[in-house]
Amino acid sequence: MSQPATTLGAGSSVGIVETRYLDLPEPVRLDCGRDLHPVRVAYETYGALSPRRDNVILVCHALSGDAHAAGLSRSPSGESTRDGFGAEGHGKGLGWWDGMIGPGKAFDTDRYFVVSTNLLGGCRGTTGPSSIDPATGRPYGPDFPVITVADMVRTQRAFLDVLGIERLAAVAGGSLGGMQALEWAVLFPGQVDAVIPIASTHALQPQGVAWNAIARDSIMRDPAWQGGRYYGTGQAPDAGMGVARMVGHVTYLSAPALSDKFGRRLQDSDEIRYTITEPEFEVESYLRHQADSFVRRFDANTYLYTSRALTYFDLARQHGGGSLERALGGVAARTLLIAFSSDWLYPPSASQEIEQALRALGKPVELQVIEAPYGHDCFLLEEARQTPIIRRFLAQPA
Amino acid sequence: MSQPATTLGAGSSVGIVETRYLDLPEPVRLDCGRDLHPVRVAYETYGALSPRRDNVILVCHALSGDAHAAGLSRSPSGESTRDGFGAEGHGKGLGWWDGMIGPGKAFDTDRYFVVSTNLLGGCRGTTGPSSIDPATGRPYGPDFPVITVADMVRTQRAFLDVLGIERLAAVAGGSLGGMQALEWAVLFPGQVDAVIPIASTHALQPQGVAWNAIARDSIMRDPAWQGGRYYGTGQAPDAGMGVARMVGHVTYLSAPALSDKFGRRLQDSDEIRYTITEPEFEVESYLRHQADSFVRRFDANTYLYTSRALTYFDLARQHGGGSLERALGGVAARTLLIAFSSDWLYPPSASQEIEQALRALGKPVELQVIEAPYGHDCFLLEEARQTPIIRRFLAQPA
Incomplete structure (x- = not known):
């Protein structure tokens, strides 16, 4: 799956990795009512799957990311898929969450089998608007169906089915990735033990909708x-x-x-x-x-499709008839929310609302607001401060 | 100059007004080194000039405003020049600061002669990039010289000279208009008794430069x-x-x-x-x-030229060798700064920096931070709360 790279810090990297591709056997049924087929999923994995297949962590990327979350890409694209400040000083070809995924890191590949996929609608290997529409033989373009975060999650579910992975030890992600983690907890409550939405929200605030x-x-x-x-x-x-x-x-x-x-x-x-x-x-x-x-x-x-999906995302509207508490009523996973004090796009108040709803429901939830100055990009930049929080949370008994 | 309009609240409006135009007799010497000629200035006036010509208040508009600051335009353009939220529910043809200028209002036309000009570089009557370049007979377009806030103020100075007005009782404005007020205090310290920069700054913060x-x-x-x-x-x-x-x-x-x-x-x-x-x-x-x-x-x-001017504006760089205190060293006017708690584009901290510099210099300064929820647009919306502050300030002895 991966091999140590001598150019990277010993024991800290998953090494050189390669993005792989998998074609789903069945159509994906979408929220808009259409079936999408074929669907290809680009993915990477880090660490080793346990014999009982009970050590899987799915990490979900944000708007501009891709499946290359950790390690050094065998064929670096030359452009990091990290967002913002995170792009600078970040090694060429390194995954967007390389500081978080690897031996001894937050998502410890000595213990966990970490899976990362490019999201549905993406442009980095997973089927999206630039893929060929079988009906015309040309790229879908605007004929690609309008997708939702739930559609992204159902695609991940179908992909994991092919890998023979039924349960997830955790789903984690920042921003839009955190929305996917929350959607997992709601859509597949019996199949995910823990979710870690970081710098995320249950529904983008109106100013974010405007941007x-x-x-x-x-x-x-x-x-x-x-x-x-x-x-x-x-x-x-x-x-x-x-x-x-x-x-x-x-x-x-x-x-x-x-x-x-x-x-x-x-x-x-x-x-x-x-x-x-x-x-x-x-x-x-x-x-x-x-x-x-x-x-x-x-x-x-x-960009258009993914941006639309994240503005549509609204757990209360989708699953609770307007009530966040009702939407989260079936959640079985433990939840760790991380927010950043200076994040004005996905402000800590959104995570607090999720925390309060889960707490009112008597469900296990922990919220950590990290004081850090970089805004929303903190989820990529404040790796060192997130690491002990995530490691401790994952080590807790279910 | 104006006549009461029966359609407006009795005693509260300057009535129906008309924008007028004046051609400056001399070229305007610009910061970039070029001379601009001819220069036409669009303007309106409200109230009556006192025999001693000592009751003049100049109001300066923001990026998208124009000379029509108060009253009902004789030929309404159909589009208010108010910014943002302020545009809604604002009577068609009413000036952008109509709530602030008129009999008994903040800028009381029973007492003051209020002058409003469209700024240099504008597109509402004053010479700007859409004006005819005498060298070619065609609109300047990108050949229009890059102007500064100081150039806008020098143009206002030259315009007032033609009107025979030497001294100003006050210069007031919000946002870019507040920058002009500050520039007046620095460039012409002997000719302005008071300045009222509202929701403004001595230098746009980097995030504002980015926007x-x-x-x-x-x-x-x-x-x-x-x-x-x-x-x-x-x-x-x-x-x-x-x-x-x-x-x-x-x-x-x-x-x-x-x-x-x-x-x-x-x-x-x-x-x-x-x-x-x-x-x-x-x-x-x-x-x-x-x-x-x-x-x-x-x-x-x-838009381009005005936006550039307001990002260039930096009192410390222009006039103080990097020191705001040095830049303000010659100010003779009393200063009333108004800022709004929710204004994240021109945050109160910028007004506090000006206040501190003036106070350190022993100059008369007052800062009022108004708690209000609407952001930068408060300078247009919170007229009722600004009014008593401004009236009291203007009534103080020099």
């Missing part, structure tokens, strides 16, 4: 989007998706983090150059760089 | 922008400027305000419709409406 709407509009207003049928035209809505990425990027960080990192430093000199078109402040140049890197590795339609 | 960069990039990445030479082509970067406006709009509000107003309510029904392209949540529909209204009344190049 996502702006990001999607920016893509769709780009004429190169062509109604979503840009594949093979030699054009793609890079301009619009670049703006979408810049918006996202600023919302993933805190204002103090931007101040600490860039201040109002000018890019090239001590004096302003009186330019409209060129970046003048360091932060302006940084944002453009983030946009340019992102559009090289990501599909705009996947 | 503005994203807004400008969104416009410039729109192919219809055509390098700024879109006039007369039948196209304009409406798509990009719409996104810019949506970004701005969300930053002008607070997350709680968006939650209170829209929550996660769906637009058309109780059920999601599985749509990528159509607005689904009320907040999504609202943002598109804001974008569409804005692009009908505003010039994209003016």
Whole structure:
């Protein structure tokens, strides 16, 4: 499955890994009523499956991630799939949660078999809008069905069925990944022992809905989007998706983090150059760089579909007739919620609401709010502080 | 100058007004080193100039405003120039600060002669990028010089010279308007008795620089922008400027305000419709409406130039060699700073820094932080709570 890489810290890495692919035998029934077939799932695994198949942890990625969560990719794409600040100083080809997954790490591969899949609708190996529509022989584009977080989770369920894995010791993820973890606890209560939603929510707050709407509009207003049928035209809505990425990027960080990192430093000199078109402040140049890197590795339609899924996600509406407590009534998993004090996109209050609902139901729940300055990106950056919390939680008896 | 309008509350309105225009006799020397000529200034006045010409208050508008600050426009454009939430429920044709300017109001036209100009670079009557460049006979577009807040203030100074007004009893404004007020206090210390910067700053914080960069990039990445030479082509970067406006709009509000107003309510029904392209949540529909209204009344190049000016604005860099205290060393005006607790774009901390610097210099300064939930837009919305503060401040002896 993996081999130690001598270039990495001894005993701390899962080594060199390779993304693999699996075709689901059956169609996936979607919330919108359509059946999707065929569905291919890109995945990686780290550690060894126990004979009793009871040591499986599923990690779920966020909007811009992929299946490559840990270790060094055999064929590095050259662009990390980490979000935001996390992208910098992060080794080329390293998985987006490499600091969290490996021997002795939060998700300890000496003990657990960690599985990571690219989500349904993705553009990194799992079936999504850029995949071939069997009905036409061309990429789906806007004909791809509108998917939900529950659809992503059902796809993971079907994928694990093929691997012969019935139960999960845990499902964990940050942001949209945390939504998937929560959805697992609700949809498959008998099949997951613990969930760890990090920097996440039961329903995106209206301001987050607004940011996502702006990001999607920016893509769709780009004429190169062509109604979503840009594949093979030699054009793609890079301009619009670049703006979408810049918006996202600023919302993933805190204002103090931007101040600490860039201040109002000018890019090239001590004096302003009186330019409209060129970046003048360091932060302006940084944002453009983030946009340019992102559009090289990501599909705009996947951005649209995934952004839509995470704004639709609303446990109370989907499962509780408007009541979060009712939605969580069937949860059997232990829950560890982690939130970050400076995360204004997925604020700690959302995790507190989940905690209160579960507590009112008498279910085992723990909330840790970590004081950290980097905003939403903390779920990628504050690996050292999350590690002991997660290790202790996983070590608790069920 | 104005006449009472029977349709408005008796005694509370300046009545029906008309924007007028004045051509400056001399070129305006700009910070970038260029001279700009001709320069036309659009303006309105409310109240009567005293025989000693000592009752003049200049009000300065923010990014998307214009000279029509109070009263009912004789030829309403149909689109209010108020920002954000303030646009709603605001009478058609009413000035953007109508609640603040008039008989018995904060800026009391029974006592003061209130002057409002469209800023340099504007698109509502004052010379800007959409004006004709005398060198070519065509609109300036990207050949318009890159202007600063100081250039805006020098233009106001030259305009007031023509009116025969030497001293100002006060300069007041919110946001970018507050920057102009501060710049007045620094550039013309002997000519202004009091300044009232509201929801403003001495230098935009890095996150604000980022938002503005994203807004400008969104416009410039729109192919219809055509390098700024879109006039007369039948196209304009409406798509990009719409996104810019949506970004701005969300930053002008607070997350709680968006939650209170829209929550996660769906637009058309109780059920999601599985749509990528159509607005689904009320907040999504609202943002598109804001974008569409804005692009009908505003010039994209003016947005670029004004946004650039407000990111460049930095009193410490411009006037103090990096020290705010040194920059403010020559200020002679009394200063009233008003900030709003929920304003995360121009947070109260910026006003506190100005207050501390002025206090350290032994200069008369007062800071009022108003607890209010609407974010940056409070400077337009919280008129009732600003009024007694401003009236009391203006009534104090110099």
